[in-house]
Amino acid sequence: MTETTFFEEASALLGPRGLTRDPELVDAWLTDWRGRFKGKACALASPASAEEVSALVKLCAKHDVPIVPQGGNSGMCGGATPDESGTAVLLSLRRMDAIRAIDADAGQAVCEAGVILQKLHEAVEAGGMRFPLTLGGKGSATIGGLISTNAGGTQVLQHGSMRAQVLGLEAVLADGQIFNAMTALKKDNRGFDLKQLLIGSEGTLGIVTAATLRIVPAIGERRVIWAGMDSLETARALLLKCQHGAGHALEGFEVLAQSTLEDVLRHLPGSRGPLAGKHAWHALIELVAEPGEAGKIDQLAEGMMVSSFESGLIEDATIAANESQAEAFWLLRDSIAPAEREKGPAVQHDISVPVERMPAFVAAAVPRIEQEWPGTEAIAFGHLGDGNVHFHVIAPHGIDPSGWYKTDGKAISAQVYEMVTQWDGSISAEHGIGQLKRDELGRLGNPVALDIMRKVKQALDPQGLLNPGKLVPLAQGGATP
Numbered sequence: 001m002t003e004t005t006f007f008e009e010a011s012a013l014l015g016p017r018g019l020t021r022d023p024e025l026v027d028a029w030l031t032d033w034r035g036r037f038k039g040k041a042c043a044l045a046s047p048a049s050a051e052e053v054s055a056l057v058k059l060c061a062k063h064d065v066p067i068v069p070q071g072g073n074s075g076m077c078g079g080a081t082p083d084e085s086g087t088a089v090l091l092s093l094r095r096m097d098a099i100r101a102i103d104a105d106a107g108q109a110v111c112e113a114g115v116i117l118q119k120l121h122e123a124v125e126a127g128g129m130r131f132p133l134t135l136g137g138k139g140s141a142t143i144g145g146l147i148s149t150n151a152g153g154t155q156v157l158q159h160g161s162m163r164a165q166v167l168g169l170e171a172v173l174a175d176g177q178i179f180n181a182m183t184a185l186k187k188d189n190r191g192f193d194l195k196q197l198l199i200g201s202e203g204t205l206g207i208v209t210a211a212t213l214r215i216v217p218a219i220g221e222r223r224v225i226w227a228g229m230d231s232l233e234t235a236r237a238l239l240l241k242c243q244h245g246a247g248h249a250l251e252g253f254e255v256l257a258q259s260t261l262e263d264v265l266r267h268l269p270g271s272r273g274p275l276a277g278k279h280a281w282h283a284l285i286e287l288v289a290e291p292g293e294a295g296k297i298d299q300l301a302e303g304m305m306v307s308s309f310e311s312g313l314i315e316d317a318t319i320a321a322n323e324s325q326a327e328a329f330w331l332l333r334d335s336i337a338p339a340e341r342e343k344g345p346a347v348q349h350d351i352s353v354p355v356e357r358m359p360a361f362v363a364a365a366v367p368r369i370e371q372e373w374p375g376t377e378a379i380a381f382g383h384l385g386d387g388n389v390h391f392h393v394i395a396p397h398g399i400d401p402s403g404w405y406k407t408d409g410k411a412i413s414a415q416v417y418e419m420v421t422q423w424d425g426s427i428s429a430e431h432g433i434g435q436l437k438r439d440e441l442g443r444l445g446n447p448v449a450l451d452i453m454r455k456v457k458q459a460l461d462p463q464g465l466l467n468p469g470k471l472v473p474l475a476q477g478g479a480t481p
Contacts, residue, residue, distance in 0.1 A: 005063070006059070006063040006065060007019075007021070007043065009059055010043065010045065010056065010059060010089075013052065013055055013056060013059065014045060014046070014047060014052060014056065017046065017048075017095075018045060018046050018047055018048065018052065018095075019043055019044070019045050019046070020043065020044050020046075021042070021043045021044075025044060026041055026043070026044045026090065029041075029044060029070060029073055029090055029092065030081065030082065030090070031081065032073070032075065032077075032078045032080070032081045033073060033074050033075060033076065033137075034076060034341075034348070036078060036405065036436065037078035037081040037435060037436075038081070038084075039068075039081045039082035039083050039084055039086075039088075040082060040083075040084055040085065040086035041068070041082045041086065041088055041089060041090040042065070042086055042087060042088065042089060043089050043090070044089075044090045044092060045089050045090065045091045045092065046092045046094065046095045047091070047093075047095065047096070048095045048096060049096065049209075050096075050170060050172060050178055050209040050210065051178075053091070053093075053096075053172045053207055053209055054172050054176045054177070054178050055176070056089075056091070057172050057173075057174065057175075057176040057207070058175070058176035060089060060465060061174065061175060061176065061463060061465060064463065064465070065087065065088070065089055065465065066082075066087055066088035066089070066464075066465050066466075066468050067088060067089050067091050067207070067465055067466055067467070068080065068081070068082040068088045068089070068090050068091065068203070068467055068468075069091045069093065069144070069148070069203035069207045069208075069466075069467060070090055070091065070092050070093070070145075071093055071094070071113065071114065071141065071142030071143075071144045071145025071146075071148070072094075072116065072137070072140040072141045072142040072145055073140070074137040074140045074141045074145065075145060075149060075431070075432065075434060076348065076350065076431040076432075076434075076436075077428075077431050077432050077433060077434025077435065077436040077437055078434045078435040078436050078470075079148075079149065079202045079203070079432050079433070079434030079435065079436075079467070079470050079471070080145070080203075080434075081435070083435075083468070083469055088468070091207065092114075093112075093113040093114040093142065093144045093207075093208075093209070094114045094142065095114060096112040096113050096114040096144075096209060096210075097112060097114040097115050097116070097119070097142075098111065098112045098115070099111045099112075099115055099119070099120065099123050100112070100210070102123060102124055102127050102129070102215070104127050104128060104129050104215070106184075107129075107214060107215055107216065108167060108184055108212055108213065108214065108215060109123075109124055109129075109131065109212070109213045109215050110168075110182065110210070110211070110212050110213075111143055111210065111211065111213065112143070112144075112209065112210045113142060113143055113144025113145075113147075113207075113208050113209050113210060113211070114142050114143075114144060115142060115143045116138075116139065116140065116141070116142055117131075117133075117134070117135070117137075117138040117139075117141045117142070117143065117146065118138045118139045120143065120213075121134070121138065124215050125218060128217070128218050129215045129216065129217060129218055130215065130216060130217070130218045130219065131165070131213060131214075131215050132155050132158070132159035132165065132214070132215075132216050133146070133151070133152075133153050133155055133156075133159065133161075133162060133165055134153050134154060134155060135151065135152070135153035135154065135334075136333075136334035136335075136336075136337060143208075143211060143213070144207075144208040144209070144211075146162045147162055147166060147169070147198075147199055147208050147211055148199075148200070148201065148202050148203050148208055148432075149162075149200065149202060149430075149431065149432035150162050150163050150199055150200035150430070150432070151430060151431075152383065152386070152388065152429065152430030153430075154252050154254060154330075154333070154383065155251055155252060156383060156386050156388075156430075157250065157251065157252060157253055157383065157385040157386060158248065158250065158251045158252075159216075159251075161430060162199065163196065163199050163200065164214070165213050165214045166195065166199055166211055166212070166213060166214075167184035167211075167212045167213060167214055168181055168182040168183055168184045168195070168211060168212030169181050169182065169195035169198060169199070169208065169210075169211050169212070170182050170208070170209050170210040170211065171195075171198050171206035171207055171208045171209060172206060172207045172209055173205075173206045173460060174205075174206070174460055174461035174462075174463065174465060174466050178209075179194065179198075179206060181194065181195045182210065182211075182212050183212070184212050197456070200432070201471065202432050202433065202434065202467060202470050202471045203466060203467040203470070204457060204461065204466050204467045204470055204471050204472055205456065205457065205460045205461060205466065206460070206466070207466070217290070219288045219289075220288075220289055220290045220291030220292060220293060221288070221289040221290075221291070221292075221293055221294045221297045222251075222286060222287065222288045222289070222297070222326065223286070223287045223297050223298065223300075223301040223319055223320065223326075224284070224285070224286050224287075224319070224320040224325075224326035224329050224330070225283075225284075225285040225286075225287070225301060225304075225305060225317055225318070225319050225320070226274035226275060226282065226283075226284055226285075226317065226318050226320075226329050227282065227283045227285065227305070227308070227314045227316070227317035228275050228277070228278075228279025228281070228282050228283075228314065228315045228316045228317065229279060229280070229281050229282075229283065229313060229314050229315055230279070230280050230281070230315060231280060231281060231359070232255065232281050232358070232359040232362055232363065232380075232384075233359040233360075233363075234281070234313055234314075235255050235281050235283050235359070235384060236356070236358070236359045236384065237313055238283060238308055238313045238314065239253050239283075239384055239385050241304070241307070241308060241311075241313065242285060242304060243385070245300070245303075245304050245307075246287055246300060246304065249287045249288055249289060249297065249300060250285070250286075250287060251286045251287065251288045252284065252285065252286035253283060253284075253285055253286075253383075253384055253385040254283065254284040254333050254381070254382060254383060254384070255281060255282065255283050255284075255381060255382065255384045255389075256281070256282050256284075256333065256336065256381040256382075257280065257281055257282075257379060257380070257381065258278050258279060258280055258281070258282070259377075259379065260336060260339075260340075260379050260381050261273060261282055261332065263336075263339045263340060263342075263343065264332050264335045264336055264339045265332075266339070266342075267335055267338060267339035267342055268331070268332070268335055268339075271328075271331075271332065274318055274329060274332075275316045275317075275318060276316070277315075277316060279315050279316065283384075284329055284330070284332075284333050287300060287301055301319055302319070305317045305319065336381055336390075340379075340392060340394065343394055344394060344395055344397065344399070344401070345394075345395045345399065345401035345404055345405065345409070346392050346393060346394040346395060347392070347393050347395075347405070347409045347410075347412055347413045347416075348390060348391075348392045349390070349391040349392065349393075349413065349416045349417070349420075349427070350388070350390055350391075350428055350429050350430055350431040351388070351389065351390075351391050351416070351417075351420045351425055351426065351427060351428075351429055352386070352387045352388040352389075352420075352425050352426045352429035353387055353420060353423045353424065353425035353426075354387055354423075354424060354425070355384075355385065355386070355387035357387075357423060358384060358387055358389060361419075361420075361423050361425070362380045362389065362391070364419075365378065365380075365391065365416065365419055366378045366379075366380065368419075369393055369412060369415070369416065372415070373393070373408060373412055374396075375395075375396030375397070376393050376394060376395060376396060376412070377393070377394040378391070378392070378393045378394075379391075379392050379393075379394070380392075386429070387425075387429075388429035388430060391416060393409075393412050393416070395408075395409065413440070414440065414443075417437075417440050417444055418444065421444045427440055427441065427444065428441075432471070433470070433471045434470050434471065435469055435470050438469070438470065438471060438472070438473055439473065439474075441471075441473050442473025442474060445473065450473055453471075453472050453473075454472060454473075454475055457472045
C-alpha cells in the first residue's frame with residue numbers, strides 16, 4: 001500500500017473519532033484477554049455504521065491492508081488480536097452499539113454488533129423479556145463477537161448456543177458489499193443459509209455489523225440449587241434425573257471440583273462455600289418457571305433434591321433462599337476463570353466429547369496429564385449437560401510463563417487435543433479457534449472439512465485480508481488460504 005495515501009483516505013472517511021494512530025489509544029486493544037497474544041496495528045478504526053465499515057473495507061482492499069475485527073476483546077483464543085507485522089487495521093465495532101428495536105410480541109430484538117451483552121439483557125428485561133444467552137464476560141462481550149465465535153455460556157442446555165439465537169444477520173463482506181438478511185423468517189428455502197456460514201467464522205468471511213436476535217419471556221420464578229456429590233459420574237446421573245424430572249424447567253447444570261471451588265473462595269473476599277462440608281464434585285442447578293408458579297417450582301426443586309438424596313446421588317444440597325443468594329451461587333461459577341488466573345499460567349482447553357462419555361474422559365485425562373507432566377494441576381469444570389467442559393492445566397509453581405507456554409504448555413495442549421479427537425470430540429466447543437488452535441485444527445481436523453473451509457475462504461476473501469491467520473488452517477505446503 002501507499003501508506004500516506006491510505007491513511008489520508010481513511011481519515012477523510014472516518015474522521016477523528018473513527019480513526020486513530022495514537023499508540024496510547026491503540027495499544028490497549030492489542031493484547032488478548034488472557035495475555036497470551038500481543039500484536040501490532042497500523043491504526044485503530046472505529047466506524048459508526050455498516051456503510052462506514054463497507055467503505056473502509058473497500059479502501060483496505062484497494063490498498064491491500066489486512067483487517068482484524070474486534071468486539072469486546074474478551075475472546076479466549078486470540079481471534080481478535082492482530083499479528084506482529086503491524087500492517088493490519090484493527091477494526092473496532094464498539095461505536096456501533098445501538099439497540100434498534102425490541103418486539104416482545106415477535107420475540108425479537110434488533111441490535112448492532114457493538115452492543116454489550118449485559119446492556120442487551122437490561123434493555124430486553126425492561127420490557128418483560130430476556131435474551132437467553134449469558135456468560136461470565138457479559139459486561140464486556142459484544143453481540144458481534146458472540147456471533148462471530150458462536151459463543152455458548154451457561155444456558156445452552158435449554159436454549160442452544162449463539163447460532164440458535166440469531167434470526168437475522170447483517171455483515172460486510174471482503175469486497176465491501178453489505179449482506180443483509182435481517183428479516184426473520186420462520187421458513188425460507190432459497191438455497192444456502194448464508195447467515196449460518198458467517199456465524200462462527202470469526203471474522204474471516206465477513207464482518208458482522210448487526211443482528212436480529214431471538215428473545216423469550218422473562219423468567220417468573222427460578223430456584224438455584226447447589227449440590228455436592230462423590231464423583232463426576234454421579235453428577236452425570238444427577239443430570240439425567242433432573243432432565244427427566246424437570247424437563248424444560250431445567251435451564252442450567254454446571255459442575256466444578258472441590259479444589260476449583262476452594263480457589264474461587266480464596267479469590268473472592270468474604271465469600272463462603274454454599275455447603276458446610278467438602279465434596280469431590282459440586283453441581284450448580286437452575287430451574288425456572290413462568291410467573292405465578294412459585295409453589296410449583298418449589299415443589300419440583302425440593303422433591304428432586306429429596307429424591308436425589310434418598311437415591312444416593314447427592315451428599316448434601318441447598319436451595320438459594322432468595323435472589324441475592326442465587327446470584328452469589330452463580331458468582332462462584334463465573335469467578336472460576338479469574339481465580340485460576342491468580343494461580344499462574346495455564347493452558348486452557350474448551351473441549352467437548354459425547355455427553356455420556358464426559359465423566360469417563362475427565363477421569364482418564366486428569367491423572368494422565370498430571371502424571372506425565374509432574375507439578376501441573378489439571379481441572380475440569382463447566383457445562384456437563386452440553387458435553388462441554390473447560391479442561392485447564394495449570395503450570396507448576398514458579399515457572400517462567402513465556403517459556404512454559406512455548407514448550408511444555410504447547411506439548412500438553414497437543415496431547416489433550418489428541419485425546420479429545422480419539423474420544424470423537426471437538427477441540428473447540430464454544431470459544432472458537434482463533435490463532436491459538438488454528439494449527440491444531442489443521443493437524444487433527446477432518447481433511448475434507450478443512451478443504452471445504454479453505455475453498456470457502458478463498459471464494460469469499462480472495463485477497464486474504466479478513467482476519468488473516470485465524471481459524472482457517474494453512475493448506476498443505478504452507479500456502480495461506
